[in-house]
Amino acid sequence: MDLGGSDSRRVSASVTHADDDETEEVLLGALRALVEHADSVERRSPVRLPEPSALELEQAMLPREAFFAPVEHVPAERAAGRIAAETISPYPPGVPVVAPGEVVTDAVLDYLRSGAEHGVLIPDAADASVQTLRVVAREATPRG
Numbered sequence: 001m002d003l004g005g006s007d008s009r010r011v012s013a014s015v016t017h018a019d020d021d022e023t024e025e026v027l028l029g030a031l032r033a034l035v036e037h038a039d040s041v042e043r044r045s046p047v048r049l050p051e052p053s054a055l056e057l058e059q060a061m062l063p064r065e066a067f068f069a070p071v072e073h074v075p076a077e078r079a080a081g082r083i084a085a086e087t088i089s090p091y092p093p094g095v096p097v098v099a100p101g102e103v104v105t106d107a108v109l110d111y112l113r114s115g116a117e118h119g120v121l122i123p124d125a126a127d128a129s130v131q132t133l134r135v136v137a138r139e140a141t142p143r144g
Helices: 023-035 062-068 104-117
Strands: 073-077 130-135
Touching: none
Parallel strands: none
Antiparallel strands: 073 130
């Protein structure tokens, strides 16, 4: 049995034909105990998901151009209005919210940061906590 994709909020178990009944019973016992003690599990702040239209970001540069441009890492508080130089895909669902070349907005930053605080996995960001973002350096932006 493999629990490699699990964390404090998700259980992802792969049970194979190589696992015996005892292994399966251990897993089922642990899941039953989790359900029985669910009220004692720490609650996290909610994820602030914006309206779908707020997730449609302006494309200011071609993705390849932005990804390979000179970059800087800026605090999230200063990233709004900057051109992203990385892909950011919170999981679940694992769909990119920010792609290289897109202009980062306050609404998207709020969503990503609230997600990170909640425990959402952000595996592809340069900073998984979204405290900083990888953006195109100002001198490399089309607007200068």
